[in-house]
Structure formats: C-alpha cells, structure tokens
Amino acid sequence: MRRGNLIIISGPSGAGKGTLVERLVARVPGVWVSVSATTRSPRPGETDGDDYVFLSETEFVRRIEAGEFLEWATVHNNRYGTLRSTVESMIAEGRQVILEIDPQGAAQVKALMPEAVLVFILAPSMEELEKRIRRRGAETDEQVAVRLATAVRELELVGTYDYVVENDDVLRATDELAEILESLGGKDIPDGHQA
Ligand code: 5GP
Numbered sequence: 001m002r003r004g005n006l007i008i009i010s011g012p013s014g015a016g017k018g019t020l021v022e023r024l025v026a027r028v029p030g031v032w033v034s035v036s037a038t039t040r041s042p043r044p045g046e047t048d049g050d051d052y053v054f055l056s057e058t059e060f061v062r063r064i065e066a067g068e069f070l071e072w073a074t075v076h077n078n079r080y081g082t083l084r085s086t087v088e089s090m091i092a093e094g095r096q097v098i099l100e101i102d103p104q105g106a107a108q109v110k111a112l113m114p115e116a117v118l119v120f121i122l123a124p125s126m127e128e129l130e131k132r133i134r135r136r137g138a139e140t141d142e143q144v145a146v147r148l149a150t151a152v153r154e155l156e157l158v159g160t161y162d163y164v165v166e167n168d169d170v171l172r173a174t175d176e177l178a179e180i181l182e183s184l185g186g187k188d189i190p191d192g193h194q195a
Contacts, residue, residue, distance in 0.1 A: 004030070004095040005184045006087075006113055008106045011121030012151030013076070014133035016167040017100050020121060023174040024098070028181050032095040034087050037063070040078035043138045053083070071101065071108035076146050080105070096181055102150075103157040117184060119177065120161040124168045126151070 011017050025031050037053040039060050048054050055063070060079050064072060070088075072081030082099055090097045099109065110116050123129040129151060133144050158164055163180055167173040 002094050004032075004091045004093065004097055005181075006091055006097050006099070006109070006116040007181065007184075008099045008101060008109060008116055008118050009121060010101060010103050010106050010118070010154070010161070011167075012123065012129055012154055013147040014129045014136070014151075015121045015123045016132065016170065016173070017121050019170060020165075020167060020173055020177055021098055021100055023170065024177050024181070027174065028096065028178055030094070030096050031098060031181070032090045033098045033100065034082055034090075036080050036082055036099075036101065037069075038078055038080045040076075040080075070112070071105040073102055073104035073108075075102045075104070076143070076150055082109070096184070103154050103160070107160070117163070117180070118161040119163045119165060119180060120158050121173070122155075122158070122164060122166045124166060 009017055009021060021033055025033060035049065035051070035053060037055050037060065039055055039057050042048065042051070042054055046052065057079070060081070063069060064081070068083055068085070069081040070084040072079060080102065082101060082105065087097055087099070099105070101109070106118055110118060123132065126148070130144065130148060133139060133147055139147065165173050165176050
C-alpha cells in the first residue's frame with residue numbers, strides 16, 4: 001500500500017487554478033480534489049457540495065470549534081477551510097490529493113504535513129489577471145479591487161512555494177502540472193504501519 005501525495009495549489013484569483021485543476025483531474029489517474037467549505041455566496045452555476053460546501057458564518061465557526069478543519073483562513077473578507085476527514089482518508093488510500101487553497105492555508109498545512117508539495121499558479125501579468133477576473137463577471141468593482149489587492153500580497157509569498165507554474169497557456173501549464181504530479185510518485189508505507 002502506498003500513501004498518496006498532498007499537493008497544494010495556490011495563486012491569485014483569476015490565475016486560472018480551477019481550470020488547470022479540472023484538466024489535471026481529467027488527465028492524471030488517481031487525482032482527488034478536496035471540496036472546501038466557505039462562507040461566501042455561491043456564484044451562478046456553483047452547486048453546494050460540488051464546488052464548495054456553502055456554510056453560514058455560525059456554522060463555519062461551530063466547525064472550527066469542533067476541530068473539523070485541517071486549515072482555514074479569511075480570504076477576500078470570507079472564510080474558507082479544508083475539511084479534515086476526507087483529505088486524510090484519501091491520502092491513506094494512495095490518491096494524489098489536491099487542495100486549492102490560499103497561501104495562509106498552505107502555510108498551515110505545510111507546518112502540519114511537511115511532505116506537502118506547494119505549487120503556485122501565476123497569471124502572465126496583473127493586467128491579464130484583472131481582465132480574467134472581470135471577464136468572469138461575478139464580482140462588483142469593489143470586490144475586484146479586493147481580489148487584486150490580495151493578489152499583490154499573495155505574490156510576495158511565491159518564494160515559499162516548491163514550484164511556480166505560469167498559466168500563459170492552459171495546455172502548456174496543464175502539461176507542466178501533470179509532470180510535477182508524475183514526478184512525485186507514491187510513498188511506500190513500511191510494513192506494520194499499514195491502515
Ligand atoms: P474563490 O472565492 O475565487 O472561489 O476563492 C478565493 C480564494 O480562496 C482562492 O485564492 C482560493 O485558493 C481560496 N480558497 C478556496 N478554498 C480554500 C480553503 O479551503 N482554504 C483556504 N485557506 N483558502 C481557500
């Protein structure tokens with residue numbers, strides 16, 4: 001039995017993390033993407049339990065207090081968190097587990113699980129990033145400004161990541177991510193430590 005890897009993907013809103021992860025799942029066998037919980041409202045087309053587990057502020061706080069989160073953070077004025085239960089069992093089952101989370105959450109997970117691999121997705125430029133966020137049409141001008149300010153802060157943390165992938169072209173960037181995953185392989189669990 002081999003344990004899977006934990007791969008954390010971060011990057012500014014609009015860098016295209018979601019699209020790249022979707023393509024990776026379609027291409028690399030054994031990849032499993034964690035569904036986060038959030039207090040932000042669903043965007044048109046998003047479904048509860050699929051894109052996110054959408055929670056009220058009260059319910060999110062209850063789950064923090066119950067110790068249900070592996071990590072959580074406030075991003076763009078909303079709370080986001082990774083639910084502990086499935087992540088741990090999927091790694092034990094040998095899956096390549098992907099968390100699409102912000103750098104605050106990435107640092108929390110890396111402290112708990114130093115074997116986690118950190119990948120930062122970059123957009124080609126700030127102008128392109130703003131264009132992509134606006135094209136999505138889900139945010140007000142004020143929300144776009146908050147996301148761009150967060151992007152500037154997040155970019156300062158690029159140096160703490162193991163890999164940086166520029167999403168200049170979706171096909172090329174997906175290839176690069178797939179190569180990173182394939183290079184990780186699985187980790188043998190010594191006899192006597194199998195679940
Ligand atoms: P969005 O609102 O665009 O779906 O996500 C906004 C930001 O929240 C993204 O940077 C995303 O990586 C981050 N995020 C999503 N889920 C989680 C999570 O479970 N934990 C943390 N720390 N950040 C998350």
